[in-house]
Amino acid sequence: MAEHKHGPHGPGGFRKPKDFRGTLGKLMGYLGRYRALLFVVAALLVVSSACTVGGSYLIKPLINNYILPGDFPGLARMLALMALVYIAGAACSFGYARIMVHISQNTVAKIRAELFGKMQDLPLKFFDAHTHGELMSRYTNDIETVSEALNNSFGSLVSCTLNFTGTILMMLVLSPLLSLITFAALAVMLLVVKHVGSRSRRYFAAQQKAVGEVNGYIEEMIEGQKVIKVFNHEQAAKEGFRVRNDAYRQAGARAQIYAGVMMPAMGNLNYVNYAVTCCVGAMLAIHGGSFRLGDLAAFLQYTRQVGQPVTQISQQVNTILSAVAGAERIFEIMEMPPESDGGRVRLVRAEANETGAVTRVHRDTNAWAWMKTDGTLVPLRGDVRFDHVVFGYDENRTILHDISLFAKPGQKIAFVGSTGAGKTTITSLINRFYEIQGGTITYDGIDIRDIAKESLRRSLGVVLQDTRLFTGTVADNIRYGRRDATDEEVEAAARLAGADAFIRRLPQGYQTVLSGDGGSLSQGERQLLNIARAACANPPVLILDEATSSIDTRTEKIIEKGMDRLMAGRTVFVIAHRLSTVRNARAIMVLEQGEIIERGDHEDLLAQRGRYYQLYTGQAELS
Ligand SMILES: Nc1ncnc2c1ncn2[C@@H]1O[C@H](COP(=O)(O)OP(=O)(O)O)[C@@H](O)[C@H]1O
Numbered sequence: 001m002a003e004h005k006h007g008p009h010g011p012g013g014f015r016k017p018k019d020f021r022g023t024l025g026k027l028m029g030y031l032g033r034y035r036a037l038l039f040v041v042a043a044l045l046v047v048s049s050a051c052t053v054g055g056s057y058l059i060k061p062l063i064n065n066y067i068l069p070g071d072f073p074g075l076a077r078m079l080a081l082m083a084l085v086y087i088a089g090a091a092c093s094f095g096y097a098r099i100m101v102h103i104s105q106n107t108v109a110k111i112r113a114e115l116f117g118k119m120q121d122l123p124l125k126f127f128d129a130h131t132h133g134e135l136m137s138r139y140t141n142d143i144e145t146v147s148e149a150l151n152n153s154f155g156s157l158v159s160c161t162l163n164f165t166g167t168i169l170m171m172l173v174l175s176p177l178l179s180l181i182t183f184a185a186l187a188v189m190l191l192v193v194k195h196v197g198s199r200s201r202r203y204f205a206a207q208q209k210a211v212g213e214v215n216g217y218i219e220e221m222i223e224g225q226k227v228i229k230v231f232n233h234e235q236a237a238k239e240g241f242r243v244r245n246d247a248y249r250q251a252g253a254r255a256q257i258y259a260g261v262m263m264p265a266m267g268n269l270n271y272v273n274y275a276v277t278c279c280v281g282a283m284l285a286i287h288g289g290s291f292r293l294g295d296l297a298a299f300l301q302y303t304r305q306v307g308q309p310v311t312q313i314s315q316q317v318n319t320i321l322s323a324v325a326g327a328e329r330i331f332e333i334m335e336m337p338p339e340s341d342g343g344r345v346r347l348v349r350a351e352a353n354e355t356g357a358v359t360r361v362h363r364d365t366n367a368w369a370w371m372k373t374d375g376t377l378v379p380l381r382g383d384v385r386f387d388h389v390v391f392g393y394d395e396n397r398t399i400l401h402d403i404s405l406f407a408k409p410g411q412k413i414a415f416v417g418s419t420g421a422g423k424t425t426i427t428s429l430i431n432r433f434y435e436i437q438g439g440t441i442t443y444d445g446i447d448i449r450d451i452a453k454e455s456l457r458r459s460l461g462v463v464l465q466d467t468r469l470f471t472g473t474v475a476d477n478i479r480y481g482r483r484d485a486t487d488e489e490v491e492a493a494a495r496l497a498g499a500d501a502f503i504r505r506l507p508q509g510y511q512t513v514l515s516g517d518g519g520s521l522s523q524g525e526r527q528l529l530n531i532a533r534a535a536c537a538n539p540p541v542l543i544l545d546e547a548t549s550s551i552d553t554r555t556e557k558i559i560e561k562g563m564d565r566l567m568a569g570r571t572v573f574v575i576a577h578r579l580s581t582v583r584n585a586r587a588i589m590v591l592e593q594g595e596i597i598e599r600g601d602h603e604d605l606l607a608q609r610g611r612y613y614q615l616y617t618g619q620a621e622l623s
């Protein structure tokens with residue numbers, strides 16, 4: 001899984017966003033509806049900072065006005081006031097954190113929903129260009145960093161900045177002279193943070209990358225466990241893991257050392273600052289004048305606090321930067337053009353007279369018709385034609401050259417040819433998974449570009465070699481073909497496919513819950529469910545792409561019976577591995593490198609003694 005190689009944050013680890021302001025603006029756009037709450041948060045942040053900073057200031061009157069003169073009732077009142085201030089501060093922090101959790105969780109849920117919704121609307125081309133892991137990391141890493149930043153970092157950044165500014169101000173108020181010492185210490189601290197920070201960012205980036213590699217390796221090895229065992233590759237797998245794990249350990253150690261060095265170094269620097277301030281402050285206080293013991297105590301309290309925000313601010317800025325970078329990657333997907341669909345011809349239920357001509361739209365019939373934009377009805381028959389079709393997945397590389405063919409209603413057309421000849425590609429064009437570059441494809445005489453995609457795809461059934469089942473019951477999986485199918489219809493579809501017998505032997509029959517892509521079923525059983533699903537949809541046109549390729553010959557016999565029943569009365573495009581399954585096709589197209597090099601029925605093609613003859617007699621390898 002190559003996408004894991006760079007870890008969640010790309011090759012640069014804490015990759016800086018390309019357009020920081022723009023992306024932050026969009027992210028803030030999501031917070032717009034919480035404007036009122038955000039004002040409350042801002043107010044709470046200010047009050048909480050004021051309490052934290054102000055509470056320390058109270059030490060000055062506490063000592064100067066009550067302890068030194070020995071006024072004990074006053075002291076008690078003062079202590080109570082201090083407690084009140086600190087409690088108020090804590091309550092405010094709790095309040096803003098609680099509100100931010102609400103805002104951030106709702107916002108992140110909304111972003112997640114929009115991202116998922118968007119993904120359903122993107123064309124297949126998009127999924128060709130992005131790997132599974134790459135897309136997953138949008139949901140896991142990127143959304144998580146955004147969530148983390150909204151939960152904590154923005155609030156902390158503001159509160160640290162307020163505390164820092166407040167503390168500096170109070171120090172200046174208490175003693176400008178002593179403040180100079182702290183400023184000098186802060187300057188040194190900033191230099192250290194800058195230096196250590198850039199190093200630690202680099203090591204954290206390396207660590208992220210190493211994590212990605214270890215995870216990617218584990219994922220690959222889990223998925224390939226069977227193959228590993230078959231080829232006795234356990235030792236090599238362990239060795240491969242050892243190398244990656246070692247790299248991770250090293251990178252992790254470096255990152256942790258730097259992160260671990262930063263805080264203690266700051267702490268020690270601040271102790272030096274504290275000690276020096278203490279000496280100079282004591283001399284000032286002993287000297288007499290307006291700077292008294294209470295002032296010193298309050299000032300020292302600030303000296304202890306002033307260092308913390310510096311490190312915290314730099315950490316929060318990092319988190320926010322990576323969150324904005326993550327948000328940028330999310331918005332990139334959200335802003336991609338959705339699968340375009342200019343088609344306006346729709347499938348409607350219509351009533352047909354004895355001659356087969358549709359007369360009017362009627363909800364309660366089982367006949368279907370295309371309704372054109374001007375209201376005319378064309379009966380759904382399943383007539384598919386390719387007229388000089390040219391296509392390439394990208395413009396520079398043409399895959400199909402000038403393909404012309406037709407399938408009249410009820411005819412079976414077969415494609416044969418070696419791997420990569422373009423058989424699957426032809427069938428995905430009928431579905432309009434991709435846009436063609438030249439020529440036209442018509443369905444019942446209507447250009448498929450004029451047909452609404454949903455209607456077009458409803459009129460087509462596809463059975464692929466890749467049998468994908470979803471978590472849910474057997475019945476649900478069959479009903480995937482048509483969501484409003486009744487239980488009777490589901491069972492009828494299963495019987496037609498020949499799946500009924502094995503389903504009844506399952507522990508809960510049709511209600512048996514399949515999970516993990518139906519892993520407990522055999523390949524043949526999964527394929528039977530796939531066929532039942534297509535039967536349930538009951539489309540006039542069927543596409544069978546190597547549907548029996550990965551099945552043993554005995555199971556294939558059962559499946560073929562189901563498939564024959566499924567094919568009866570429908571237009572069928574069949575791509576088959578075994579030439580025996582295409583023999584009875586009305587026309588067989590022999591494809592080579594995106595061109596139809598031979599066509600005709602089985603007898604014609606054999607008589608031509610060309611490529612098909614070679615394939616059939618085993619003189620040429622079939623994919
Ligand atoms: N999603 C895709 N993106 C880019 N190229 C593709 C894609 N799918 C198939 N191809 C290319 O198109 C050609 C035809 O592939 P395909 O139609 O799958 O062949 P077949 O089904 O006959 O084995 C191959 O060269 C293949 O590499």
Ligand SMILES: [Mg+2]
Nearest residue numbers: 423424425545
């Ligand atoms: Mg194929």
